[in-house]
Amino acid sequence: MPSPPSPAREAHPYLRAATAGLRHHTRSRPTGPQVADRVHLDALHAHLTALHRLLDQLADAARPPHPTTGRHLATAHLRLWQATAAVHDAFHALPHADGPDCHPERLPDGPPVLTICQRHLAAGHAVRRKSTPAGLNAPLHGHSTTCAQ
Numbered sequence: 001m002p003s004p005p006s007p008a009r010e011a012h013p014y015l016r017a018a019t020a021g022l023r024h025h026t027r028s029r030p031t032g033p034q035v036a037d038r039v040h041l042d043a044l045h046a047h048l049t050a051l052h053r054l055l056d057q058l059a060d061a062a063r064p065p066h067p068t069t070g071r072h073l074a075t076a077h078l079r080l081w082q083a084t085a086a087v088h089d090a091f092h093a094l095p096h097a098d099g100p101d102c103h104p105e106r107l108p109d110g111p112p113v114l115t116i117c118q119r120h121l122a123a124g125h126a127v128r129r130k131s132t133p134a135g136l137n138a139p140l141h142g143h144s145t146t147c148a149q
Helices: 013-028 038-062 067-093 112-130 133-137
Strands: none
Touching (some): 038 067, 067 112
16 A cells, blocks of 8 residues: 655645646757747746745745745845846847747737736836845855855
């Protein structure tokens, strides 16, 4: 008779499913060098902004009872914002797919360029409420004080 699943394996099923989906996507892609396209960058940006919101919630919840954990999560929140901004910039650096069959006005959510920008502006507003300009532009720290290198 199989043992019952542990509570840790049962916790956060949607987060585990999202992680599994990303893992499957990276493994199922053909091998060899590939150029990023706007569709992938838009989807990646959506994942990063959702993860950004989750880190923000976790940092806020962790601060009162566990201030050190809250600070680490707040740092991760800020660094993830930097990654999100870089993906947004990369999206705009790619050429547009303005072919004869491209009709963004027919899309239910509007043109993809507006969707990613609206998402990015909303996330940016949230991060700027809790961060300083110096923190937003700070380089990554070199090491963690809690993990062996």
